[in-house]
Amino acid sequence: MSVPEPLVSFRRVQKTYDGELLVVKDLNLDIRRGEFLTMLGPSGSGKTTSLMMLAGFEVPTHGEITLAGQSLRDTPPHKRDIGVVFQNYALFPHMTVEENVAFPLAVRRIGKAEQKTRVARALDVVKLGALGSRRPGQLSGGQQQRVALARALVFEPKLVLMDEPLGALDKQLREHMQIEIKHIHDNLGLTVVYVTHDQGEALTMSDRIAVFHEGVVQQLDTPQGLYEQPQNSFVANFIGENNMLGGTLEGVDAGSCRVRLDDGTLIEARSGCANDAGRRVSLSLRPEKIDIEPQGEIANRLRATVKETIYHGDHMRVRLDVLGNDDFTVKMRYRANRVVPKPGDTLSIGFAARDCLALDAPH
Numbered sequence: 001m002s003v004p005e006p007l008v009s010f011r012r013v014q015k016t017y018d019g020e021l022l023v024v025k026d027l028n029l030d031i032r033r034g035e036f037l038t039m040l041g042p043s044g045s046g047k048t049t050s051l052m053m054l055a056g057f058e059v060p061t062h063g064e065i066t067l068a069g070q071s072l073r074d075t076p077p078h079k080r081d082i083g084v085v086f087q088n089y090a091l092f093p094h095m096t097v098e099e100n101v102a103f104p105l106a107v108r109r110i111g112k113a114e115q116k117t118r119v120a121r122a123l124d125v126v127k128l129g130a131l132g133s134r135r136p137g138q139l140s141g142g143q144q145q146r147v148a149l150a151r152a153l154v155f156e157p158k159l160v161l162m163d164e165p166l167g168a169l170d171k172q173l174r175e176h177m178q179i180e181i182k183h184i185h186d187n188l189g190l191t192v193v194y195v196t197h198d199q200g201e202a203l204t205m206s207d208r209i210a211v212f213h214e215g216v217v218q219q220l221d222t223p224q225g226l227y228e229q230p231q232n233s234f235v236a237n238f239i240g241e242n243n244m245l246g247g248t249l250e251g252v253d254a255g256s257c258r259v260r261l262d263d264g265t266l267i268e269a270r271s272g273c274a275n276d277a278g279r280r281v282s283l284s285l286r287p288e289k290i291d292i293e294p295q296g297e298i299a300n301r302l303r304a305t306v307k308e309t310i311y312h313g314d315h316m317r318v319r320l321d322v323l324g325n326d327d328f329t330v331k332m333r334y335r336a337n338r339v340v341p342k343p344g345d346t347l348s349i350g351f352a353a354r355d356c357l358a359l360d361a362p363h
Contacts, residue, residue, distance in 0.1 A: 006030035007159060007191050008054065013063035015049050023049050025215040027063070031193060036185050038194045038202040041212030042238070048163060050212075051195045055161050056080050068158060078107065083152030087164040089144045091136040097123070097147050098132035104155045122150040125184060142173045149181070153188070162194045166201065178204050199239055203227065211235050227286075231272065233362040236284040243285040243328050246361065251277055257358050259283060263323055268299045268353035273360045280361040285351060287331040292318065292341065294350035304328065306345040316340060320349070 008031035015024040024046040031037050039047035052058040054065055056077030065072045072080060083104075091100050098119050105115045123129045126146035136144050145165060152160050162181075166174045182205045185192050196202055202209050203223040211218045211226065211234075219231045230236035233244065247259040247267065252275040259267045259281055273281050291298070304320040315331045318341055322328040330349060332338075341347060 005033055007033040007068060008193070009066045010050070010054075011064045011066070013050070013053065013060045013065060015046075015053060015058065016061050022061075022215055024053075024060075027215075027217065029210060029217060029220070031191065032208075034189050034191055035207040036182065036190075036192045036194065036205060038196060038206040038209045039212060040196060040199065040202040040209050040238075042197055045212035046215040047195050047197075047210075047212040051161055051163055051193060054159075054193065055082060055084050081158045083155070083157040083160040085145075085148050085152045085160065085162045085165045087167045089136070089148045091144060091147060091151075093136050096133050096135055097128065097139070100136070100147055101132075101150045101154050104151060108155060110155075118154050118156075119150075122154040125153060125188070126150045126180075141169050142177060145169065145177060146180075149184070153184075153190075159191050159193065162192065164196055165194075167196075167198075174201075175204075181205065203239070211238060213238075229272065230284065230357070230359065233282050233284070233359050236282075236357070236359060241287050241329060243287065243290075243322075243325070245283040245285070245323060245325065247281060247283060249273065249275075249277055249279050249281045249358065251275075256353060259358050261323060265302065267356065269356040269358045270354060272357045281358045282361045284357040284359055285355065287317075287329045289355035290330045290349050290351045292330055292332055293348055298350040299353040300356065301348055301350045304347055304349050306341045306343050306347065308343055309340055322349070 010027045010029040013024060013027040014022055016022050027050060039050060041047045049058060053060050056072065056075065067080065092103070101119045101122055102115045105118060120129065123132055126149050128143060128146050128150065131139065131143065136147065139147065166177050169177060178201055194205065206223055208220060208222055209226055210220045213234050219226060219235045226235060226239045230239060236242050237244065245261060247261040250258040250260050252271045255271055257269055257271040259269055261267060267283060269283055302322055304322045307319045307321055307326055310317040314334060316334050318330045318332055320328045320330060
């Protein structure tokens with residue numbers, strides 16, 4: 001299967017604001033034509049700065065960014081053929097919806113008749129065709145965000161950038177807009193670069209995700225790849241819910257390994273770290289992969305004390321103390337006739353070797 005050619009390339013890109021601290025450190029990243037790539041990370045990780053350099057609102061301290069093979073070094077933002085959607089919508093309150101969407105076309109001196117055709121098409125794409133005469137103040141937050149998206153699409157750019165575009169919306173509307181934006185991406189064949197700190201949003205929408213931390217891409221992978229095969233402890237903890245247990249690596253054999261926990265228990269796991277017997281490692285365990293009072297043969301068993309249980313409708317969250325880690329979480333499917341553990345109960349938990357990943361311990 002051939003890999004699409006990159007539309008955007010970052011090559012050894014660095015950014016510092018004070019000449020000392022690098023906010024972005026030696027970024028090398030290819031963004032494929034037609035893909036939905038998310039830059040994901042906590043505040044201060046460098047993701048938004050990277051997006052702003054691509055948009056032209058920040059200048060790299062070092063390195064080069066190319067779009068369709070052409071360097072962007074001397075190209076001002078309005079000539080980059082890039083649409084941008086911001087969290088605060090940035091709509092003109094005195095203009096109608098149609099006038100807001102037409103603004104990029106007017107700047108580019110597109111004729112009035114062509115403007116009208118393109119605006120109508122863009123508003124239909126975001127399902128706002130009947131609201132063209134309203135002003136932003138007469139719209140809901142979700143509708144305003146759709147207008148901002150239509151404005152970014154109307155001049156048919158090579159690339160659309162989105163900086164935390166759903167952050168101001170409530171949970172239900174945000175989840176609805178995630179699906180809407182993904183459908184628009186799929187239907188129009190757009191290339192989208194999306195910035196968020198919301199891991200669930202990234203997993204839902206993305207073809208690939210670049211996980212940023214301290215100015216460095218820790219891992220670039222598909223959502224499933226990041227969740228199932230994180231390359232280090234930061235990614236394992238940042239993507240989805242995760243439990244960590246510390247131990248010492250005893251040996252690796254064909255992708256599997258043995259880890260001795262601090263209480264002496266020997267655990268069988270998948271190996272995601274170097275084969276250096278005696279080194280400290282962290283075991284990564286997802287809450288949904290763990291069984292309470294497992295029946296039959298299972299590779300790994302540990303004793304645990306229940307701290308609390310929380311009802312979530314389709315499942316129970318059981319917080320446990322496991323080897324001194326009192327924030328160890330298990331998701332237990334809820335059934336009406338199932339016995340629910342109570343705080344203070346001592347019980348057994350179990351998990352398969354394939355569901356436990358040994359990673360280098362965080363520094």
